[in-house]
Amino acid sequence: MTEGNFVDYVKIYISSGKGGKGSTHLHREKFIEKGGPDGGDGGRGGHIILRGNKNLWTLFHLKFTKHVKAGHGGDGGSSRSTGADGEDKIIEVPLGTVVKDQETEEILFEITEHGQEKIVAKGGKGGLGNWHFRSATNQTPRYSQPGMPAEEKDIILELKVLADVGLVGFPNAGKSTLLSVLTSAKPKIADYPFTTLKPNLGIVAYRDFQSFVMADIPGIIEGAAEGKGLGHYFLRHIERNSTLLFLVPADADDIKKEYEILLDELRRYNPEMLTKDRLLVISKSDMLDDELKTEMKQLLDAQIKGVPYLFISSVAQQGLQELKDKLWQMLN
Numbered sequence: 213m214t215e216g217n218f219v220d221y222v223k224i225y226i227s228s229g230k231g232g233k234g235s236t237h238l239h240r241e242k243f244i245e246k247g248g249p250d251g252g253d254g255g256r257g258g259h260i261i262l263r264g265n266k267n268l269w270t271l272f273h274l275k276f277t278k279h280v281k282a283g284h285g286g287d288g289g290s291s292r293s294t295g296a297d298g299e300d301k302i303i304e305v306p307l308g309t310v311v312k313d314q315e316t317e318e319i320l321f322e323i324t325e326h327g328q329e330k331i332v333a334k335g336g337k338g339g340l341g342n343w344h345f346r347s348a349t350n351q352t353p354r355y356s357q358p359g360m361p362a363e364e365k366d367i368i369l370e371l372k373v374l375a376d377v378g379l380v381g382f383p384n385a386g387k388s389t390l391l392s393v394l395t396s397a398k399p400k401i402a403d404y405p406f407t408t409l410k411p412n413l414g415i416v417a418y419r420d421f422q423s424f425v426m427a428d429i430p431g432i433i434e435g436a437a438e439g440k441g442l443g444h445y446f447l448r449h450i451e452r453n454s455t456l457l458f459l460v461p462a463d464a465d466d467i468k469k470e471y472e473i474l475l476d477e478l479r480r481y482n483p484e485m486l487t488k489d490r491l492l493v494i495s496k497s498d499m500l501d502d503e504l505k506t507e508m509k510q511l512l513d514a515q516i517k518g519v520p521y522l523f524i525s526s527v528a529q530q531g532l533q534e535l536k537d538k539l540w541q542m543l544n
């Protein structure tokens with residue numbers, strides 16, 4: 213898969229296991245004519261459990277999971293032996309996964325911590341065996357409880373928390389190329405606008421085994437907030453990023469203007485986007501010689517205030533470590 217490893221919505225049909233039935237058994241042994249009741253209890257049906265996993269970033273691994281079924285509880289047996297519990301099924305999800313009941317649209321809960329476990333469909337309780345029902349008046353009860361039924365439903369998993377750093381830029385600015393050199397993601401790259409049609413996520417490895425997540429989204433054009441291009445729909449994917457990385461290519465006619473158009477589109481989409489930390493990078497700066505770069509720096513220093521900027525080149529591998537350092541510093 214080279215495109216669209218980003219999945220933030222899945223629907224799954226789940227069913228827990230039903231409880232095993234209790235046993236109606238009367239003890240029989242040589243020389244003991246009338247043994248008492250000794251039917252054991254049924255086992256519990258398996259639960260469906262959601263578990264948070266901080267190493268997952270999307271719901272991609274569940275994209276093709278349509279059903280999840282837990283095991284049924286075993287029936288109780290003689291000699292008060294209890295049936296085995298049904299096997300639980302665990303669904304691992306990224307932190308920030310919101311779980312909804314599809315039918316009622318009710319939010320059931322949210323998984324926010326690594327290792328956090330929540331039962332989303334409870335296994336049926338096992339029935340009690342007849343041993344429990346013996347009494348002074350009934351020494352040989354010939355009944356036991358059935359197991360409780362399973363729980364079945366469709367659930368929706370929706371991912372709320374997204375990457376740390378979101379890439380923002382016009383089509384063809386070099387966003388996907390940057391993702392491909394900083395992470396092991398393999399997004400499609402081409403010399404035409406709207407190459408990227410779906411968001412891509414990658415994990416940027418940082419010094420000493422640390423990492424952060426970067427999201428590449430389709431290019432944004434003027435009017436995106438009103439639905440032009442593809443940017444509008446995908447802006448929601450960077451709504452929760454803590455830091456936005458603006459890319460303007462070195463060969464842009466007017467860097468300041470391009471940056472301001474991008475900023476304005478974000479503002480129109482949601483003014484809160486402007487409260488995030490921002491970093492501007494001039495991409496494809498391998499196209500600049502030193503003289504041009506110096507000139508451009510002077511211009512940018514005069515024109516663009518209040519946002520740090522860097523020159524980078526994904527192709528020539530320039531300024532990338534500096535970029536990672538800067539992003540890391542902003543994230544922490």
Ligand SMILES: Nc1nc2c(ncn2[C@@H]2O[C@H](COP(=O)(O)OP(=O)(O)OP(=O)(O)O)[C@@H](O)[C@H]2O)c(=O)[nH]1
Nearest residue numbers: 383384385386387388389402406407408431526527
């Ligand atoms: N010279 C040079 N070209 C680059 C650099 N980075 C990207 N390019 C080229 O720019 C073109 C667009 O790159 P992409 O990474 O696909 O751009 P994008 O921003 O993801 O584009 P969309 O997905 O359409 O929004 C490709 O032809 C790349 O090879 C760079 O550092 N230097």
Ligand SMILES: [Mg+2]
Nearest residue numbers: 387388407408
């Ligand atoms: Mg792209």
